[in-house]
Amino acid sequence: MSKLNILVVDDARFIRERVTSMVREAFPDFNVIAVENGMHARTAMQQKQYDLILCDWEMPEMSGLEVLQWTRAQASYQSTPFLMVTSRGEREYVLKAIQSGVNDYLGKPFTREQLVQKMVKALDKRQQLSPAQQARATSMLEAEKQKQPTAAVPARGGVGKPKGLAQLRNSQQTFRCAIKDLNLREVKVVIKNEGCFPQVLEQVVVDIEQLSGDSVARLNGFVTLVQATEQKLEAAYVDVRVSFMDDDPDKLAHLSKYIASVR
Structure with a gap:
């Protein structure tokens, strides 16, 4: 039960690496695979069964919505938790994702706390987290809440005519x-x-x-x-x-x- 497979899909390398790192820090016993586009995601899901999918919306060739729709058309993935990760927050986009069977929606940018909360919520509904995993995630969330933001660095500069x-x-x-x-x-x-x-x-x-x-x-x-x-x-x-x-x-x-x- 504890060795879950997580698929991260995002065309931006920095975000793929960041999300992968966040998931591994929160759940070190999970298998995390990251791919750079929807076509690679589809291939990965055909080769292995994943327990949770974290997918970007705006990607070339195959969008996150298209990945979601393809996923829900597969018998083995009709109930797999699918979290849409995107900078799109307009109501029409949220509705499209809901209608296509998304489980939850995570808006960019996001904190590690927000990502872990969404993952715990999705996996807990299917009773896929062990007590130890739940305890570790809870401890990490509490530590995140106690962190204090740092101050800006003062320096010289000026406000000129804007370019937009x-x-x-x-x-x-x-x-x-x-x-x-x-x-x-x-x-x-x-x-x-x-x-x-x-x-x-x-x-x-x-x-x-x-x-x-x-x-x-x-x-x-x-x-x-x-x-x-x-x-x-x-x-x-x-x-x-x-x-x-x-x-x-x-x-x-x-x-x-x-x-x-x-x-």
Whole structure:
């Protein structure tokens, strides 16, 4: 019962590795296999029976929704817990996943605590966790709750004319921000100092918008820099730099056109 097989599906290498690491830390006796797209996921499920599937939605060639629909069409996977992991949170997307048989929905970005909670909930319903596994997961969740966030790093800088608008989302909240610099690898934004900031190495989602309000791209990334724009404690603004993790050609094509338009 304890040696469960877990399948992680995500086209972003950083997220695959991060989710795999989180699962192994919480459940060291699980077998965790990670694949980079829906076609590989389908092949993996044909070769071995998995007890839980953690699948991204937005992937090239075969989306997470298509993986879910194929999974539910297989006799051996009709009741297997399937968690959709995605930056898409709109009601229409949630409804599509529910109608196709998803068990739960985990929005990017997420914390280890949130991931473990979802996994425990899904596996506990089928009585697949041993008492020792439940105890370890509970202990880890309690330790996560007691962690305190670190402060932003003060430095010098300034707020110039924005190259666009964006929303930066971590697992707790959404920050409205202006874009200071942007390329295909990273974005530098400025947010108002309201006493709460994203943390360095934290996973985030960046929704880039035109100044007109039209959407350009939704990109997964992680924070590489947080610093005040002035050398004083009460600095009004904070710079945040995010490195992108997405390899989706369509997203990069839209982003490339937008970058050219604001240069």
